[in-house]
Amino acid sequence: MSAKLDNASRRGFIKGSLMMIPAVTVGSGVSLTAKADEPPANLADYQPTYFTDDEWRFVMAACDRLIPSDGDGPGALETNVPIFIDKQMEGKFGHAADWYMKPPFHPDVSPLFGYQSPLTPREVYRKGIEATQEYCQAQHGKSFAALDHDLQTQVLTQLEKGDITFDDVSATQFFAFLLQNTKEGYFADPIHGGNKHMASWKFIGFPGARASYLAWVDQRDKAYPLGPVSLTGERG
């Protein structure tokens, strides 16, 4: 029951930005592989695997502030960035599977020595979202997603600068993961769940996985004319 309600509210939340997406033309319509015919997920219908409903509302709202729909170019919600982040939580990154995570931990050493927390990134998200929500309730009487855009921006800025501190997680580390993953989801190949229809690549002029430019090297100081392709053969 609550899931249905959440979906409805989610749709309401992102309706404004979705309305702004122009119809996407998938190149010639010819796909290089069968996979290219699989349309990317619809964010409003997506059921997060890692995040709870409450966390998901936070992730959606935060991504929308980090890369908003305002101005030219797509925002994080039109490009499915939250889906990318949810998938990352379940992968090697979320679990810190490749990192050395043996004790003893000395999280108080200089930041010059890199990541020193015993928490995996997905634990940082879980604790960071919970603590931020509590902060928003205490300070503003609302959850993060219910705040107006200016207040949301203010809270994110406080996290980034360390003006808010939490007991069991670093606010600046939490924000750093959130921003890093948001940009990754925006610019990574759509195969990872974000960058829907390669919208960010079209926006900046990156040809994606074309990876063959011998004929173009000598054509200096001319804008490259071809649109992007993805790993699955989608053309934009």
Add this chain to the structure above:
Amino acid sequence: MAKTNPHVDVVMIGLGWTSSIMGMELTDEGLSVLALERGPDQDTVPDFAYPKMADELTYGVRYQLMQRPAKSTLTVRHGIQDLAVPYRSLGSFLPGNGVGGAGTHWNGHTWRPQPNELRLKSYVEENFGADIIPDEMTIQDYGVTYDELEPHFDRFEKVAGISGKAGNLNGEIQEGGNPFEGWRSDDYPLPPMKRTLNDTLFRDMAASEGLHPFPLPAANASQAYTNPYGMQLAPCNYCGFCERYGCLNYSKSSPQTCVLGALKQRKNFAYRANCEVMKVNLASDGKTATGVTYIDENGDEVIQPADLVIMGAYSLHNVHLLLLSGIGKPYDPISGEGVVGKNYAYQMNGGATLYFKDKHFNPFIGAGANGETLNDFGVEQIDFGQEGFIGGSYFNAAMTNGQPIRNMPLPKGAPSWGAEWKQAVQETYGHTMTIGSHGSNMAYRDCYLDLDPNYTDDHGRPLMRMTFNWKDNDVRMTQFMKQKIDALSKALGPDDYKLSFKDFDSQYDVRPYQTTHNVGGAIMGSDPKSSVLNRYLQTWDVHNVFVMGASAFPQNLQYNPTGMVGGLTYWAAKAIREQYLPNPGPLVQA
């Protein structure tokens, strides 16, 4: 109870550039040679085949081809009184993993040292006086000369199919090449790569400033090429996925594209992937090695007897294995005695990012080593006495890739998120170029490697500990380069530019990628009291153990290390073939 394998003549630890080359040289002698590679097997097909390499997130950001700190890492601290903490996630440097090693994922900048870099201490003393060497600086000569290595540099360049333009052919300066390089017996086997917009802008500006620009020597094939082993390279297609990726096009010189296809044909060569060497085993008198112990792909311990041990792992791992195996006396920074771990050094780099509103650089059209360079401020070109530092740099304007997660330089003052960030991204992407300074790093008494007292790996072995920080001499060097690059940047007339150089308050930061040029720790030299290896890369203490790689550098060159590593490997191979095999024992009497 460990299993014991049948004896082989030679066991090699790691299968990157150095073991690939040594494998060819020693199988030529009819020896049975086995390589043990810690990481997975990998080859152009299927592992690097298009399109899967064109995936920035997986390879560029999540480091799919790199060493996993979970399996192997070290600890880092700034000073000898500090607590070292683990390098838990990759940042500053990226050791490779798997067959091909770092030779698979490099960019391909391939240099020879300047002749006097190999006798740096003597050169400084002769020209500027011993007094200018700071007390804590522990620079040394390599114990081998440029003239001795020249045929081996030439050999490596021909095997790797380097694209470039000679600047000094047998002492005669060649227009369009590097006039400051050591003499060459032959030109590069391939002509330079095609020039991108940043190359031509930098070249024309530098020439008009009276400097001497030339194309970066590239291990990216400018044309089709067949090397002396019969291995074929295809012309680089400037795919823009080079460093951190395996080459999808058979164009980047690597152990896979240049050596392994030929080596794998040889019946007296074998290799095993996913086999991690734990230590080199010594005979009871400690004077010879009997082979190695490794953990195989099933997790079982295996003893591999061998007559000759070639350590061809990444430089840091070579040092770690020497320390774990008890070969050579560990270095003590307080007394200055001991040798293993001594003189760890890195690379002092800096650079400028230039923004041109109306120019289209198409940064995604790039190769690892296409670029324009100059060496007017090299080690041999600078008056150390006058400038107050020891060292030098080369400058490069290179365009390696336009991958947007990582390659998104923004103007000064641009926000890092929000609507204004998005606007800055749109206005800036594709309109910037860089000028880099790639410089030497001297060796110091308190920059070294030893075993960490607190942290262990999955096998219970102590991690290695790196003690390293930036020193004033090298900061003065890079600040000198900053002034030069500031002037060159202005001369190019960009709409905006920003400089990024180390300053006197800079401390070593493990987070941002800097370079995978970790050198020293198992240094070569002329005296067993001050070096681990003799001039043939043979350990002074255990005559049937030879250690390849940049761990042999007594301090770091101004250049990328691979050209030197390749030349040294052929030099050592010649000594093994012509001197050691007929008469096994120390090649230099201590």
